[in-house]
Amino acid sequence: MSTDARTGPAPAPTGPLSTIDYTERIPNNVNLAGDRRLQRALEGWQPKFLDWWKQLGPALPTKDVYLRTAIAVGRDGWAHFDHVPMEQYRWGIFLAEQDPDRKVNFGKHKGEPAWQEVPGEHRAALMRLIVIQGDTEPASVEQQRILGNTAPSIYDLRNLFQVNVEEGRHLWAMVYLLHAYFGREGREEAEQLLKRNSGDLDAPRILGAFNEETTDWLQFFMFTYFTDRDGKYQLGTLKESAFDPLARTCEFMLKEEAHHMFVGTTGVQRTVERTAELMAEHGTADVLPYGAIPLAIIQKYLNFQFSVSMDLFGSEQSTNAGNYYSAGLKGRWMETRRKDDHVLLDDVRTMSYVEDGEIRTRTVPLLNALNLDLRDEYTADCANGVKRWNQALEDAGLPERLLLPHEGFNRKVGVYAGHHVSPTGEVLDEDTWNARVDDWLPSAADRAAVAALMVPEYEYGKFAGWIAPPKTGINDQPVEFDYVHLTEEGLA
Ligand SMILES: [Fe+2]
Ligand SMILES: [Fe+2]
Secondary structure: OOOOOOOOOOOOOOOOOOEOEOOOOOOEOOOHHHOHHHHHHHHHHHHHHHHHHHHHOOOOOEEEEEEEEEOEOOOOOOEEEEEEOHHHOOOOEOOOOOOOOOEOOOHHHOOOEOEOOOOHHHHHHHHHHHHHHHHHHHHHHHHOOOHHHHOOOHHHHHHHHHHHHHHHHHHHHHHHHHHHHOHHHHHHHHHHHHHOOOOOOOOOOOOHHHHOOOOOHHHHHHHHHHHHHHHHHHHHHHOOOOEHHHHHHHHHHHHHHHHHHHHHHHHHHHHHHHHHHHHHHHOOOOOHHHOOOOHHHHHHHHHHHHHHHHHOOOOOOOHHHHHHHHHOOOOOOOHHHOOOOOOOOOOEEEEEEEEOOEEEEEEEEHHHHHHHHHHHHHHHHHHHHHHHHHHHHHHOOOOOOOOOOOOOOOOOOOOOOOOEEOOOOOEEOHHHHHHHHHHHOOOHHHHHHHHHHOOOOOOOOOOOOOOOOOOOOOOOOOOOOOOEEEOHHHHO
């Protein structure tokens, strides 16, 4: 198992230990019992959340699932594992420990004490940031709703459900902030978070990638690798926020998020391993007849999920992003480790753009290019997994390699929108693009071929033919552990 914090399992949380009270209706470490109004408001939202979970959460009927539940936010033993019926999962509100001396680390308020309340002038912008983050959490649960029906193993099924319940908890995290700090408007937004639904024509989720269907398990793994990783980077900027409750909320969410990316990294890895094994064994790239996913299709799925996730960072140049930074609402990735003045009024950087059919670079103010700054950090991180997957090909003695496509490939947002850029970075005319696009993005036929391989394997310790088993189980349990107990209905 990797010890790389970016691709490995959940990191050990830091900070002192604070245990969460599970005797309360809503487990929390924010002293909810001490604020009766807030407690009542959240208890009013809870049944609506549970209705949403029943309607749009995992479709496969289960008795119980071996799940991780947060029991503390501190350094040691922050999570407890046990079989629990999913609808009885204890979704709660957990913030990382408060640092009473925490300061604003960037922007024009740099050096001032961090805010414990929302300043009036930043109220609308902060609420917007929280709503956008909050909207992605239930969206992914909705997107992954039917995947349980085709799980390649009970181990993978458990990981899917773990991701799902924790995305549900991330929704709770954002709803807590809305209820606690934004009054009636915040409560109204919390209602809307359950009313918008992924792919809904009338009330879709806010961001594009969260309205795409998760059609199969390969896409799920690509989603948890590339799109949950976008989440990691967005949370990383909010973790720097001058608004301390938001910063502490996001810090704790990041601890859970690491497991989601682990599911993606290892899921793609195991898919590639199986493909490589059959390629080597049969001396052909066409492993579909042998029940595995051809590398060319894996590459297309990768191209797709990377490009739609890149769009989530927004336009390269954004006055909003600069304003959020200067105001202290949203920092940079690893803000405090950056070696500059953290105000950025005089800093510049280069950025690529398309002009006259070629990719050129120009110099722009850094403050206006913070979305690009974050996206570059993300891209570098994405490359790590690809390297790892290529190691599996190398180990199998194969010359083929997976590639991260060019940043301009298949983009709908920012400077590349409206242009056609190949995965290797050539600017193409419309006809050339149309002639080649099926080589680069999954076609209907590719998706159908993958879907045909997605047969459920619910026998403990067995795996569908298209994916290699993991090296180890979850929480030191064996791979063949009974991670999920299905109901008779689920088995049928
Ligand atoms: Fe999340
Ligand atoms: Fe996630």
